Ligand code: NAD
């Protein structure tokens with residue numbers, strides 16, 4: 001059997017594919033059009049594998065996706081492909097609508113055509129898993145309970161709005177055309193292969209380079225952090241045992257302010273790579289992000305009760321692994337921080 005993964009050269013998709021091929025006999029086709037956020041070298045260890053193939057193609061290329069599905073008798077699609085960085089969505093929403101909304105719709109159309117032509121047993125087995133975010137629910141006050149499935153969508157950034165639209169399309173293709181879809185809404189991930197435009201890898205990178213550690217606003221915005229392999233395990237469970245048509249929230253129950261996250265990274269770096277002065281001395285407060293959501297938190301009770309999922313890493317254990325991975329992979333970091341990355345940093349933090 002074969003599964004088709006989209007966006008597999010990005011952060012979470014790379015981790016998912018590496019774990020999938022280590023744990024299962026099934027082949028993976030990775031459809032990724034290689035935006036700035038992609039790094040095919042994440043998957044260099046799979047070179048020569050007859051169970052892995054990267055196809056340089058957009059999820060918006062319906063004809064190509066239709067052909068890939070049919071030629072490979074794909075039994076499931078896991079859709080990671082997206083524009084994923086909130087700050088970039090603030091500077092340019094169009095790419096987010098193009099990929100996350102229009103691209104997802106084209107992908108759904110191609111999958112629907114393929115699904116409709118399958119024999120009854122293959123239809124019964126087929127699944128489309130859409131990987132989404134807790135940001136679709138909007139922001140929480142400090143005292144509010146964490147987001148549950150079924151809470152209203154109130155996206156505040158163009159990124160969150162485009163993901164919300166994609167979730168709605170996925171739901172509509174289930175309700176209207178009977179496509180066997182499942183959607184996951186996960187909190188903030190961190191771990192290996194994380195592109196250093198996001199908070200955690202950016203802070204690790206800047207810290208060891210002796211640069212400022214930029215904290216937006218007062219640093220008291222709260223995120224619920226989850227180690228990436230715990231997210232990948234949850235997606236595998238949803239794919240194998242989730243109820244068709246359902247959505248599942250996934251979160252680490254690990255709420256922290258940004259300031260606490262950055263201080264923890266600094267403390268781990270002080271232990272793993274001591275410098276002349278504490279890394280926390282490099283913390284700098286900078287202009288806040290427009291529309292900056294104050295707090296995200298996810299109630300993962302449904303996936304815990306129905307599928308038995310639990311995170312295996314705490315933030316303390318996961319961040320130690322993540323810092324160690326970054327320190328041990330300086331070539332990977334040098335590769336992803338060339339030209340275009342430096343232009344982004346110069347523009348964003350000017
Ligand atoms: P990422 O930005 O690291 O990777 C996205 C990948 O998608 C890249 O390899 C890119 O080349 C590819 N891609 C973009 N547009 C494409 C297109 N039109 N066709 C084919 N490929 C395309 O993202 P990530 O952090 O790995 O996130 C993966 C998914 O998980 C996204 O859908 C995101 O919304 C969701 N998510 C992310 C987080 C997080 O904390 N990173 C949390 C919850 C949900």
Ligand code: TYD
Nearest residue numbers: 086188197198199200214215216221223258
């Ligand atoms: P980010 O990693 O961009 O994820 P998201 O916006 O999807 O939650 O940001 C995580 C938090 O860190 C968010 O509250 C914004 C904040 N942040 C900073 O304070 N400084 C930074 O340089 C970045 C990139 C983010």
